[in-house]
Amino acid sequence: MDLNTLRTSLTESAVPQTFNGDAYDVDPETGFFPRRPLRELEGDFALWERTLVQARSVLKLAADRGEEAIAKAAQAEQWRHRVRNWPLLDVKTLGSNIWTLRRAHYVLTCILHFYVHSLPTIQTQGQTIIPRPLAVPLCEVSKRISLPPVLTFADTVLWNWEFKNPDKPLSLDNMRYINVFSGNETEENFYLLSAAAELKGVEMLQIIERVVNMACHLDRNAVASIIRDFEQLVRVIDDLAATLKEAPKTVHPHTFYWVVRPWWNGSGDASPWVFEGVPPNSTPHLSGASAGQSSVMYALDAFLDVDHALKHARQPAPSEDNKRTASSNFMAKMRLYMPAEHREYLAEVQKRQVRDVCQRTPALRAPYNAAVDALKKFRDTHIITGTLFIVSQARSQPPEWMGAPDVAVTREGRSKGTGGNPVSALLKAGRDATKRTMLHDQ
Numbered sequence: 001m002d003l004n005t006l007r008t009s010l011t012e013s014a015v016p017q018t019f020n021g022d023a024y025d026v027d028p029e030t031g032f033f034p035r036r037p038l039r040e041l042e043g044d045f046a047l048w049e050r051t052l053v054q055a056r057s058v059l060k061l062a063a064d065r066g067e068e069a070i071a072k073a074a075q076a077e078q079w080r081h082r083v084r085n086w087p088l089l090d091v092k093t094l095g096s097n098i099w100t101l102r103r104a105h106y107v108l109t110c111i112l113h114f115y116v117h118s119l120p121t122i123q124t125q126g127q128t129i130i131p132r133p134l135a136v137p138l139c140e141v142s143k144r145i146s147l148p149p150v151l152t153f154a155d156t157v158l159w160n161w162e163f164k165n166p167d168k169p170l171s172l173d174n175m176r177y178i179n180v181f182s183g184n185e186t187e188e189n190f191y192l193l194s195a196a197a198e199l200k201g202v203e204m205l206q207i208i209e210r211v212v213n214m215a216c217h218l219d220r221n222a223v224a225s226i227i228r229d230f231e232q233l234v235r236v237i238d239d240l241a242a243t244l245k246e247a248p249k250t251v252h253p254h255t256f257y258w259v260v261r262p263w264w265n266g267s268g269d270a271s272p273w274v275f276e277g278v279p280p281n282s283t284p285h286l287s288g289a290s291a292g293q294s295s296v297m298y299a300l301d302a303f304l305d306v307d308h309a310l311k312h313a314r315q316p317a318p319s320e321d322n323k324r325t326a327s328s329n330f331m332a333k334m335r336l337y338m339p340a341e342h343r344e345y346l347a348e349v350q351k352r353q354v355r356d357v358c359q360r361t362p363a364l365r366a367p368y369n370a371a372v373d374a375l376k377k378f379r380d381t382h383i384i385t386g387t388l389f390i391v392s393q394a395r396s397q398p399p400e401w402m403g404a405p406d407v408a409v410t411r412e413g414r415s416k417g418t419g420g421n422p423v424s425a426l427l428k429a430g431r432d433a434t435k436r437t438m439l440h441d442q
């Protein structure tokens with residue numbers, strides 16, 4: 001679809017009578033996933049595609065001191081040298097097809113992360129320079145699709161797959177991840193776990209759309225139907241929690257923490273990124289990729305009206321830790337890393353104020369609360385997962401073949417999440433905000 005056509009249809013449907021995900025690039029069968037993989041870039045831009053393929057076979061994390069990394073160090077430097085000497089391509093000639101621009105974002109952000117995280121530390125003292133032939137087109141493409149010029153959840157999970165069998169529809173069994181930075185199974189399995197949540201979430205989005213439409217014209221039949229939908233929603237959220245609980249079976253916590261997650265990091269205080277040829281301060285959002293940017297859970301939050309920002313006086317009152325986390329605005333900031341059309345979708349769901357409808361309709365309160373409770377339990381599971389995969393691993397030693405961790409970074413610092421919040425306080429604040437969403441009899 002053409003970018004302008006999509007934007008126009010969004011503007012025209014600013015307050016649609018019937019809420020329909022299609023208008024926001026949300027597919028009825030694949031949700032936030034595109035129905036088909038994004039097509040490779042062609043012509044001059046095939047250079048970017050080739051560079052990404054080469055990166056996978058030669059680049060390792062800068063901290064990697066393993067035999068393979070040492071043997072490939074010269075090839076890795078040649079790869080970075082080639083990127084620095086690329087011709088400066090004009091992205092205007094890419095056209096305005098949204099899928100082409102998304103593919104360009106995916107390819108260039110993957111190259112960016114290969115580039116910065118493989119750079120020997122000696123070359124990143126004080127600041128990390130992103131060379132002009134990469135920086136300029138990346139920032140222009142990002143601007144055109146309203147995404148920051150950094151790897152996002154969409155780049156790693158939504159746009160990074162191909163069919164095993166192109167004649168069959170998208171499903172977990174019929175997809176394979178293309179760009180796996182570390183090349184290991186833990187990373188690919190993390191993407192598949194996220195994909196499982198996205199695909200499970202499709203059912204959830206169908207429920208959300210049905211309920212927000214019925215909530216506008218509430219009669220006895222609509223109430224009965226909404227009650228059934230809330231019951232179904234509880235089952236879907238329970239399934240999501242069960243999927244998350246299974247994570248340690250396929251995603252290895254130690255490998256995840258030391259070998260996979262560093263590839264997704266964005267710009268940090270120790271060596272902030274500088275985009276050559278791009279006006280300074282024009283790229284403020286550079287956190288890096290996180291499952292915290294998956295629109296699926298935010299759709300649920302918007303639908304149930306979970307108040308992460310603590311704007312409303314709800315019970316029980318927030319703790320001091322909750323307040324500190326809310327002031328960092330993490331949840332609102334993560335929305336900036338989602339595709340623009342999905343952000344619009346979330347805003348539209350939020351506007352429908354389903355929580356208020358349920359508050360005014362006694363028969364809906366208990367079914368609504370059951371869904372909130374299921375989401376709270378999902379977040380309880382998520383806290384356990386975050387503790388196992390991040391907090392505990394921050395106390396562990398890196399694999400032997402890796403250089404020692406940066407001694408300047410304390411263990412506490414190492415258990416910070418995307419955007420710099422301590423992981424456990426962040427995940428608990430989300431759980432507590434969910435608890436406060438419960439309706440009480442008035």
Ligand code: HEM
Pocket residue numbers: 190193194197240244247251289290291292293294296297298379382385386389390416417418419423426427430431
């Ligand atoms: C091994 C599996 C997982 C781990 C280790 C993990 C870890 C984390 C961490 C550390 C954060 C804090 C922000 C950050 O540092 O990026 C976070 C946030 C978040 N994650 Fe996960 N996550 C996992 C799986 C998932 C899955 C499958 C989903 C999607 C359903 C998900 C959805 C979220 C959301 C929505 C947030 C924002 C905070 C919140 O809503 O409470 N995560 N996750």
